[in-house]
Amino acid sequence: MIDLPPDLAPVPEVLAKGLGEVASLFDAHLRSDLLPVADLVAHVERYRGKMLRPALALLCGLASSEQRPALALSRAHYTIAATCEMVHMATLVHDDVLDEAEVRRRGRTINALQGNEAAVMLGDYLIAGAFHLCSLLDDPRPARTIGSVSMAMCAGELLQLSNRENLSLDLGTYLEILERKTGALIGAACELGALASGAPVTTADALRRYGLLLGVAFQVQDDLLDLLGDERTVGKSVGRDAGKGKITLPMILALREAPPDARIAIIAAYDAARAEPTGDAPRRLAALLDECSAVEHSRAFAAGHVDRALTELNALKPGPAREALRLLGRAVINRAF
């Protein structure tokens, strides 16, 4: 997600090599003797993106280790990193079920039924693969944490789903959705990476909080990019949140802070974007949210979470790995994709 500066050597190199190990382990664990399974798994590669969770697991492992960087990472770190990425990938694949459903609503796919089922099953295969992978570790803690975090993620998604089109969604519930849906897994990646280096529980806990706070900031930035981003830069279609009835932070803050007249205009723009997500309506909504400072306040909210996250890094000894975690934390909200 970021290019670490060369003065953090040897961390950038160790990280790059480690991420290569994670990718190999990921692929090897999902390999199947059945052709249709192997074919689908090959498609999963197109989802592989920022590798944020593996990078955090490895960097937290490096930063918590008593060893020198070149010797600090073990198979346990790669296993934890690959497990977290597999869980994340499963959520992306299952999100596709929704996307395919949308395409189907416009009647485009010929074999939508089979496509839908394959996406559900492939996602399940990834979840099962993730649990199986981390169950192979000697330490039982990763399997327990990943199991409990996965339950929290689903609960967060269901909470979000039940608040679709709920214009009264309050900040507390919104934050709870983000912490469960996005923060919990990123927190686990950091915590488990540290534990695999033999870090004390207090350090692992601080890094879990770092990851949790960063995850919330990451998701707010994602929502801002959906609202304001340029499709070609973001790399996926934008303006989808309003179309899906998803209420995100700028909307919550706007409805809370804007004067009555502006609120009416915002709700009308939201309704229009909901009804016609492919037209100009999402852009009009974005402009209104920007005008009433809701976008600016959302950015400040994300930045505040990053600041709090970076404070947790004080639990670590100073060094290039801690500095890399600091830079990665800032990058989460300074990204345009």
Place this chain on the structure above:
Amino acid sequence: MIDLPPDLAPVPEVLAKGLGEVASLFDAHLRSDLLPVADLVAHVERYRGKMLRPALALLCGLASSEQRPALALSRAHYTIAATCEMVHMATLVHDDVLDEAEVRRRGRTINALQGNEAAVMLGDYLIAGAFHLCSLLDDPRPARTIGSVSMAMCAGELLQLSNRENLSLDLGTYLEILERKTGALIGAACELGALASGAPVTTADALRRYGLLLGVAFQVQDDLLDLLGDERTVGKSVGRDAGKGKITLPMILALREAPPDARIAIIAAYDAARAEPTGDAPRRLAALLDECSAVEHSRAFAAGHVDRALTELNALKPGPAREALRLLGRAVINRAF
């Protein structure tokens, strides 16, 4: 699934009490402080049916134990039984995604999109719950087995999916689908139930094979009920397999054994049932498959698997729990629901 005769006392009573413990553990583990999650979990209860997997896990635990029946079952047995039922339930919920898609194709649901997503997420919540539950055990083997079996189940489903409408599907591939999709989890329930009683690996292996063979027979019987069963007795809609393009054993045997003329008629009837699954076509297909003895041969195939399964029970010492496993084995193919 069966009423065990009173002369097997105290096994029927111990089993009934044990299944009560499993149900409590199941509910407690899925409990959520979030209302939308709790609501959906409550709906899952309507899926709870035969409790075949928990019953097998507990009976294998009883049959392998050195303790007397009233003291033989522990929290480990209940955990394994609840885990297997949760994985099974997750597959049922994810099957619903397909069913809801069908209903949507006929344009009936208003909020089909949200329904679809909730089913995917609820299934994921159940899978995560299952893994988390068994990761809490001291013994790491259940988590590893459940992880690997879950991967096999998804692979089996994907293999079946890729063979939709494949009229050249051979018996070997069909059997592989059934072993992975249905047999593997039932085998794991039996194996892990025995291991939780401290059974030697050879006994646990024999019971795994018992469960695997029984699972295949169970699935063949399920397919026969879909073809021939009475909707009111079966308790779910019948004739759906052909409509979904699923090629099952009677069809495979008929295409292999029937003379050319009959084959042409069977393929025509299959095409008609595929195109119009709600009309008379599935009944006509069933009649043709019955005429050419494919139904009879399918029953013999299932019965042969049950016979082989029961042979594996010789690994156990004689007694009422072993006798209960024998009766349950026979019941798998002598059921009308």
